Amino acid sequence: MKFAVAVFPGSNCDVDAYRALHDVLGQKVEYLWHRETDLSGFDGVILPGGFSYGDYLRPGAIARFSPLMTSVMRFARDGGIVIGVCNGFQLLTEAGLLPGAFLRNRDLMFVCDTVSVRVENTDTVFTHRCQAGQVLRLPIAHGDGNYTVDPATLAGMEQRGQVILRYCSPDGTVDEAHNPNGSVANIAGIINEQGNVAGMMPHPERAVENLLGGTDGLFILQSMVHELERRQHETCRC
Amino acid sequence: MKLAGAERAERVCLTGAEYARILELIGREPVDLELDLFGVMWSEHCSYKTSRPLLRLFPTTGPAVLQGPGENAGIVDIGDGLAVVMKVESHNHPSAVEPYQGAATGSGGIIRDIFTMGARPVAMLDSLRFGDLREVRQRSLFRGVVKGIGDYDNCMGIPTVAGEVAFDDSYAGNCLVNAMCVGIIRHGDIKRGVAAGAGNPVILVGATTGRDGMGGASFASVDLTAASQERKSAVQVGDPFLEKLLLEACLELFETDAVVGIQDLGAAGLTSASCETAARGGVGIDLDVALVPRREEGMVPAEVMISESQERMLVIARQGHEGEVRRIFDKWGLNAAVIGRVTDDGMLTIRNEGTIVGQVPAKALAEQAPPRYPEAVRPAWQDDLVSLDVTRLSQQDDWTETLMALLGTPTIASKEWVYHQYDSVVRTNTVIGPGSDAAVLRVDGTGHGIALTIDGPGRMCLLDPAMGAAMAVAEAARNLVCSGAKPLALTDCLNFGNPEKPEVFWQFSQAVKGMSDACQKLGIPVISGNVSFYNETSASAIVPTPVVGMVGVVEDLVHICRQGFCEPDSIVVLLGENTDELGGSEYVRLATGRTAGRVPLLDLERERKVQELCLTGICRGLIRSAHDVSDGGLAVTLAECCVSGQMGAHLSLPVGIRPDALLFGEAPSRIIVTVGAGDLAALMDTAVEMGVPLTVLGTTGGTLLDINVSDKSLVHVPIVDLAAVWHGSLSQVMNV
Numbered sequence: 009m010k011f012a013v014a015v016f017p018g019s020n021c022d023v024d025a026y027r028a029l030h031d032v033l034g035q036k037v038e039y040l041w042h043r044e045t046d047l048s049g050f051d052g053v054i055l056p057g058g059f060s061y062g063d064y065l066r067p068g069a070i071a072r073f074s075p076l077m078t079s080v081m082r083f084a085r086d087g088g089i090v091i092g093v094c095n096g097f098q099l100l101t102e103a104g105l106l107p108g109a110f111l112r113n114r115d116l117m118f119v120c121d122t123v124s125v126r127v128e129n130t131d132t133v134f135t136h137r138c139q140a141g142q143v144l145r146l147p148i149a150h151g152d153g154n155y156t157v158d159p160a161t162l163a164g165m166e167q168r169g170q171v172i173l174r175y176c177s178p179d180g181t182v183d184e185a186h187n188p189n190g191s192v193a194n195i196a197g198i199i200n201e202q203g204n205v206a207g208m209m210p211h212p213e214r215a216v217e218n219l220l221g222g223t224d225g226l227f228i229l230q231s232m233v234h235e236l237e238r239r240q241h242e243t244c245r246c
Numbered sequence: 247m248k249l250a251g252a253e254r255a256e257r258v259c260l261t262g263a264e265y266a267r268i269l270e271l272i273g274r275e276p277v278d279l280e281l282d283l284f285g286v287m288w289s290e291h292c293s294y295k296t297s298r299p300l301l302r303l304f305p306t307t308g309p310a311v312l313q314g315p316g317e318n319a320g321i322v323d324i325g326d327g328l329a330v331v332m333k334v335e336s337h338n339h340p341s342a343v344e345p346y347q348g349a350a351t352g353s354g355g356i357i358r359d360i361f362t363m364g365a366r367p368v369a370m371l372d373s374l375r376f377g378d379l380r381e382v383r384q385r386s387l388f389r390g391v392v393k394g395i396g397d398y399d400n401c402m403g404i405p406t407v408a409g410e411v412a413f414d415d416s417y418a419g420n421c422l423v424n425a426m427c428v429g430i431i432r433h434g435d436i437k438r439g440v441a442a443g444a445g446n447p448v449i450l451v452g453a454t455t456g457r458d459g460m461g462g463a464s465f466a467s468v469d470l471t472a473a474s475q476e477r478k479s480a481v482q483v484g485d486p487f488l489e490k491l492l493l494e495a496c497l498e499l500f501e502t503d504a505v506v507g508i509q510d511l512g513a514a515g516l517t518s519a520s521c522e523t524a525a526r527g528g529v530g531i532d533l534d535v536a537l538v539p540r541r542e543e544g545m546v547p548a549e550v551m552i553s554e555s556q557e558r559m560l561v562i563a564r565q566g567h568e569g570e571v572r573r574i575f576d577k578w579g580l581n582a583a584v585i586g587r588v589t590d591d592g593m594l595t596i597r598n599e600g601t602i603v604g605q606v607p608a609k610a611l612a613e614q615a616p617p618r619y620p621e622a623v624r625p626a627w628q629d630d631l632v633s634l635d636v637t638r639l640s641q642q643d644d645w646t647e648t649l650m651a652l653l654g655t656p657t658i659a660s661k662e663w664v665y666h667q668y669d670s671v672v673r674t675n676t677v678i679g680p681g682s683d684a685a686v687l688r689v690d691g692t693g694h695g696i697a698l699t700i701d702g703p704g705r706m707c708l709l710d711p712a713m714g715a716a717m718a719v720a721e722a723a724r725n726l727v728c729s730g731a732k733p734l735a736l737t738d739c740l741n742f743g744n745p746e747k748p749e750v751f752w753q754f755s756q757a758v759k760g761m762s763d764a765c766q767k768l769g770i771p772v773i774s775g776n777v778s779f780y781n782e783t784s785a786s787a788i789v790p791t792p793v794v795g796m797v798g799v800v801e802d803l804v805h806i807c808r809q810g811f812c813e814p815d816s817i818v819v820l821l822g823e824n825t826d827e828l829g830g831s832e833y834v835r836l837a838t839g840r841t842a843g844r845v846p847l848l849d850l851e852r853e854r855k856v857q858e859l860c861l862t863g864i865c866r867g868l869i870r871s872a873h874d875v876s877d878g879g880l881a882v883t884l885a886e887c888c889v890s891g892q893m894g895a896h897l898s899l900p901v902g903i904r905p906d907a908l909l910f911g912e913a914p915s916r917i918i919v920t921v922g923a924g925d926l927a928a929l930m931d932t933a934v935e936m937g938v939p940l941t942v943l944g945t946t947g948g949t950l951l952d953i954n955v956s957d958k959s960l961v962h963v964p965i966v967d968l969a970a971v972w973h974g975s976l977s978q979v980m981n982v
Contacts, residue, residue, distance in 0.1 A: 017579065018487050020403025024674045057672075059401040062487025118396050118667045149400070149669040214674055219688065219803060 009236050010036040012050040014080070014096075016071045017042065021057030021094065021211065028213035028225065029054070033233055042074040051236045052089040053080055055096030057149070057211060067110060067152050068099030077103055089133055089232060090205045094150055097197075097207030106200055106207045107165065108157035114190025118151040122221065123188055125196045125210055126176040129169040132199055134206045137231040143180045144173075144224040146210035148188060153209045155191040155198075162193065173197030173208055251275070258285025264616060271610040279596065279604040282548045283611055286514040287521065290779055293615035296745045297777040300755055303762040304772040310734060311771050318359040318439050318509060319429075320773025322735040324799050326692045327433055331365040334373070334426035334700065334739040334795040336778035340481040341423040345390030346397075349423050350484040353398040354556050356427040358510035361493050362559060364437035364500050365429030368673065369687055370399045371700045372409040372425050373739070373793045374664075377418025379656050379979045384413075387421050389980065394484075395425065396667040401486035402493070405676050406668035407685035408698055412657045412877075414705070414841070419783030424739040424776075426700055426795040430689065437500060439509035441523040441531060441562045441588050446506055448520070448531055448586040449568070451575050452492045453557040454541035455516075455550055458483050488557040488580075495578040496559060502574075504567035511558040517551045517611070519560040520586075521594045524608035531608065532595040533586025547598045562588060622755045623748035631709055634842035636828040637904070645881065645909055645953075646963045650971050652832055652878045652910065653885055659975035660889075681890070682809045683725040683874055686800055695800035697731030702741075702793035703876075706830045706912075710845040711753045712760030714830075715792045717845075719764035720853045720914055721876055722796040727857040728872040728917060730806040730864040731798030733768070738775040738794050743787025745779045753790040754779075761792060767850040768857075770796070789841070805865050807919075809873035810891030814947035816870055817926050818887075818895055822856045822916035823939045824880065826907040832878050833910035846913040852938075853915040859938045860917050868925040868932075875916035881909035881953065881961060883918050888951050889969045896952045897944035905960055909953070920946060 013025045022039060029035040038050075042060075047053065060071035071077060077099070084090045084105050092100040100106040113119055122145055127138040138144070157165070165171055173196040176182045187194045189209070197208030212225030255265035258281055268276055268284050276284065290296055306314040312329050313321035319333035337352025353370065360367045372395055377384040388411075399406045404427070441448070458481075499505060507527065509519045516538070524531045535550040545553075561582075563571050568584055575582035589595070594611060596604040642648070652658055665680035677695060678686040684699040701722040707714030723733040740757065743750040765772055781788045800806055811818075828834060829843025863869035871891065875883045880899075888895055899908060921929050926942070933940040944952075951968060953961040 018401070018490055020401075020490070020672055023403075024672065027674055058403060059487060059490070062401065062485070062490075064487070117393075118400060118669075120666055120669045120671070147671055149672065151397075151400075214671055217674075219677055220671070220674060 009051050009240055010038065010049060011052045011054060012038055012040045012047060013054045013056055014076055015039045015041050016060035016074060018060045018062050019056050019058035021213065025054045025056045025213045028216045028229060032216045033229060035233060040076060042076045045075050045079045047079045047083045052232060053083060055090065055092035055099050057094030057096060060095055060099065067095055068102035071099050072102040081105060084205050087204050089236060091134065091232065092207040093211055093213060094209055097209055098152065100205060100207045105205050106198060107161050108155055110152045111154040111156055112152055113154050119188050120149040121188060122147050123210065124176050124178045124186065125173040126180050126182060127172065128174055129172045132172055132203055133235045134199065134228055134231050135172050137234065138227045141180060143176060143178065144227060145222050146212060146224055147214045148210050150209055153189040153191065155195045157192060165198065168201060170198050170201065171195055172199055172206065173210065254281060258282060260285055260288055264288060267616050271614060272606050277604060279548045280606050282552060283517050283606065286517055286552050287611040288615040292514050292518055294777060295615045296618045296620060296779065299617050299619065300758045303758055305762065305765050306772050308771040311773055312433065314773050315775060318362045320735065320737060321363065321436060322773055322797065324689065324696060325694065328689060329431050329433055330696060330797050331360050331363045331429040331431055332426065332737050332795065332797055333359050333774040334424055334737045334793065335776040336739050336741060337423045337425065338420060338741065338778050338781055341391055342421050344481045345387045346394040347481055347483050349391040349394030350398040351482040351556055352423050352425045353395055354484045354486065354489050355512050356425045357402060357404065357489065358512065358559065360427045360429040361496055362437065362439065362508050362510045363431065364435045365431035366497060367404045367427050367429045368675065369428040369685065369698055370404050370406040370425065371698055371795060372406065373700045373702055374411045375417040375422035375704065375791060376413050377415050379413060384418065385980060391421065391423055392664050392667055398484055398486045400669045402490050403672050405670045405672050407670050407676055407679055407687065408700060409680065410700055411661055411664060412704060414789060416786055416789045419785055420781045420788050422741050422788065422791060424793050426737065428698060428797065435500065437505060437508050439523050439526060440507040441527040441529050442506050444529065444588050444590040446565050446588040447563050447568050447584045448533055448588060449561040449563055449571055449582055450538060450585045451559050451561055451582045452580055453488050453555055454539045454581060455553050455555045456541040457545065457549060457553060458555055460549065460553060482554050482556050484556050491578045491580055492557050492559065495575050495580055499571060499574050502570055504563050504570050505561060506564055507562040509560050511560060513554065515551065515553045521608040521611040523560065523562060524594060525612035528592065530589035530591040530593040530595065531586055532589045534597040534600065536599040537583055537585040539581045539583050547596060547603050551596065620745055620751045621748040622752040624752050625749035631842050632844050636834060636843050639837050639906060641906065645905060645960045649881050649885060649961055651836060652882055653968060654971045654975040655832060655836065656976055656979060658832060658878045658882055660972050661976065662973065663976040663980055677803060678729060678806065678808060682729065684729040684731065686729050686806050688803060693802060695803045697726045697729045697798040697800055699725040700793060700795040701725065702791050704789045704791040705841045706845050707757060707792060708789040708841055709830045709843065711756035711790050713845045713848055715757035715760035716764035716848050717914055718792050718794040719761055719768060719770065720848055721874065722794040723768055723770060724857055724874040724917065726796055726798035727861045728807060728874050731800045732861060733770050733796055733798045735771050735773045736794050736796040738772060738792060740777045741781050741788060741791040741793065742779055743782040750787055757790055757792045764850060768854055801865065805867055807864050807869060807872040809887060810871060811887045811893040811895060811920055811946040812871050812891050814893060815923065816920035816946045817923055818897060818943045818946060819919050819921060819929065820916060820941045820943055821859055821919060821938060824903055824908055825911060825913040826903045827913045828907045828911045831910055831912045833906065846911065848914045855936050855938045856915045856917060859933055859936050860919065862932055863919065863929050868921050868929050869919045870921060872917055872919045875918060876912065879910035879912050884953065885951055885968050887918055888965050889972050892965065893946055894948035894950045894965050895944060895946045896948065898954045899943060900941060901956050905955065909960060
């Protein structure tokens with residue numbers, strides 16, 4: 009089982025993702041340069057945070073056209089597991105793999121903080137290790153994290169349980185006071201209709217060690233790892 | 247009578263005497279291009295001609311020092327075959343004119359100084375100064391500078407882990423923006439800015455060259471006037487994305503054996519990079535400006551030579567490895583143009599399409615600016631400043647309101663409005679981020695950490711530059727110790743007014759002496775630094791502001807401390823001793839509107855012992871939290887411990903000192919720590935052994951901060967109220 013961490017010019021959380029999966033979770037991980045196209049042999053793809061192509065035009069708007077993303081889109085269509093964190097989430101919306109788009113943060117300032125998010129759906133590849141309604145403490149660091157989507161699409165997403173994480177108070181109350189960037193419906197993380205592609209602004213890969221302030225990110229990363237192990241197990245049995 | 251050539255000299259901001267020296271050095275009249283090069287290289291900013299003689303006072307060696315001042319950055323050994331590379335640099339003048347780009351390119355420049363040494367940058371710190379935030383212009387400067395730093399550092403993927411900000415009217419016309427970068431490197435991988443090997447190619451890599459930042463170095467070497475503020479073209483424009491690519495490309499290049507030497511293009515651009523690398527190597531460089539990739543049409547050779555376009559580096563490569571260099575920079579989408587060769591004649595030879603257009607000895611440009619020895623005179627106003635009789639300030643029964651007012655002043659209030667705009671955790675090594683006495687980072691692949699801080703008590707320096715500068719060193723070391731680190735080395739940024747004024751030069755010379763003294767007594771060498779003069783407008787000079795960035799080593803990441811009270815029923819202990827000194831404090835400023843009074847005495851031997859006790863207590867696992875007493879004095883320090891830990895304390899202070907001095911005096915060499923009840927005896931025994939006074943103040947717990955003296959309540963306030971003021975004040979004033 010092997011993960012790919014995409015590296016675009018300007019990616020900078022590629023190292024964080026690699027270390028979380030490799031050093032902490034003991035997984036096989038490889039960096040994939042944006043000009044690569046071969047995803048054979050990989051079971052999961054991480055689109056890391058950072059400033060791909062300097063966020064020129066819009067975050068993710070240029071990375072979306074890189075050779076690697078063409079392969080990632082095919083990989084996702086074929087049911088492969090893809091998670092985009094921060095800039096990776098922005099990129100997934102630009103690529104049309106996830107609905108919605110991003111605006112500048114509500115108060116127009118970059119925000120780096122540790123926030124609470126409530127798990128809204130535990131029946132997903134990315135959250136099945138969480139309890140329903142569990143509150144996770146996860147770091148955020150972004151300037152364009154204000155998620156927006158048209159009301160009709162949002163209604164459909166809500167109905168299908170595509171919203172997986174919402175910003176909330178430490179005790180789990182979802183309100184405007186605990187919305188760090190102005191995202192519609194306090195949305196912090198979503199999945200696609202098929203459930204194999206996730207995007208989230210909080211950084212689970214930065215919350216994997218007590219020394220660095222907490223391990224709540226493991227709930228998400230371990231959910232993915234276990235799901236891939238399950239799939240692999242099933243394939244073997246067939 | 248004007249000296250011969252005085253007018254030509256004036257055009258490039260040099261004196262007639264300096265012009266005469268140029269004639270001696272090159273044996274003829276310089277052509278315009280050559281004079282331009284001397285103008286920028288002999289500017290104060292590049293040549294340190296005024297400060298260099300005094301800076302020799304600094305102790306710059308020690309068993310751990312691998313590279314002292316004189317290179318792009320200093321390097322100090324941290325064990326395990328690893329070393330820290332660090333430097334702090336000012337970008338004050340550009341930031342005063344164009345805060346966003348000025349601050350952004352300040353970050354860009356100092357980051358290049360670190361990776362040009364071969365190191366991966368792992369942390370940024372900043373020291374900032376502005377005027378009164380009630381003025382709209384100051385808010386706009388502050389907002390622009392913070393955004394400029396954030397946008398650059400965040401995009402680079404380097405965590406901004408610590409910093410400080412203070413406010414004083416003297417900075418209104420001349421804000422200070424000092425940026426510090428820290429990198430980590432294996433001993434064997436260190437690169438230097440040295441050219442060698444005649445025939446080796448000189449390769450300019452990174453961004454293209456344009457007219458931005460023309461003559462920035464000489465711009466930074468004059469007072470800011472209305473005319474100089476019009477010189478917007480003297481401010482560079484930064485592109486952090488390009489720099490990120492440049493960083494990764496350079497680090498990839500260093501894994502090959504293609505590099506002989508490398509230097510970034512900072513102040514004075516291609517001129518300084520070429521003549522400095524040549525001078526260090528005792529060789530010459532012969533380059534052709536026509537080969538420099540440009541972004542603008544019609545640039546003359548002088549413009550190409552002194553442009554300060556950002557995100558460029560000069561690589562001196564091994565002959566035959568040109569293709570390898572080009573291949574790596576191609577991968578990252580960057581230019582790599584061979585623009586010349588190393589020669590053995592010691593000359594910087596500049597050609598344009600093959601024709602020589604200027605030729606001067608590299609050493610003359612880089613190293614032979616005549617030193618200046620300005621007059622130093624103790625200012626007449628100094629007596630008036632220190633003469634304030636603090637015993638005549640009015641006394642009160644309840645000091646809660648005063649404490650709240652101090653907690654809400656921008657200099658003391660929490661700086662989260664600033665640091666929430668910086669990514670402080672990228673690269674996942676930040677163990678303690680902004681908001682404590684020092685940042686602590688894990689060092690990959692070891693059980694160790696490094697601690698980082700940056701400090702500069704400007705108020706104290708105004709009243710006594712020598713003592714104030716010594717306090718900067720002492721406080722930086724104390725901050726590191728409070729986090730559990732042993733101080734190792736420092737980098738300094740000395741921000742002063744116009745040194746041609748005897749009063750300013752007196753301040754400068756006093757400060758250098760005070761700092762040297764503290765460095766010697768505390769055993770902390772200076773490994774790199776920067777001097778920024780001419781920080782003044784027609785209205786006034788800034789208060790003298792030496793800023794100290796310091797690194798320390800954390801032996802075991804299990805034994806580190808934060809400032810907040812972390813467990814109820816812990817014993818609150820003061821290491822060191824309270825005094826009745828109140829001079830220079832924030833409290834005096836609040837009460838009188840002035841920075842005045844006699845600076846508290848700094849006894850460096852006492853300081854050393856207090857720090858030793860604190861570090862020993864932390865390393866033995868006795869001390870659970872530690873916070874040094876600084877701005878706002880004991881009461882503010884205790885309030886910060888409560889607010890940071892979201893925990894109250896009930897405290898009883900010793901009698902015998904006037905309440906205002908006791909609560910708000912800023913005497914140095916004091917640390918508030920907490921210990922478990924069972925560990926108190928061990929800490930007291932150690933204190934006795936080391937000869938450090940120690941006082942038990944009370945216990946942690948509850949939701950109130952209660953400070954009493956012999957059953958009389960001085961402060962009685964809910965932690966939530968303290969927290970609201972401390973956390974909220976800065977964002978409140980910025981969101982007007």
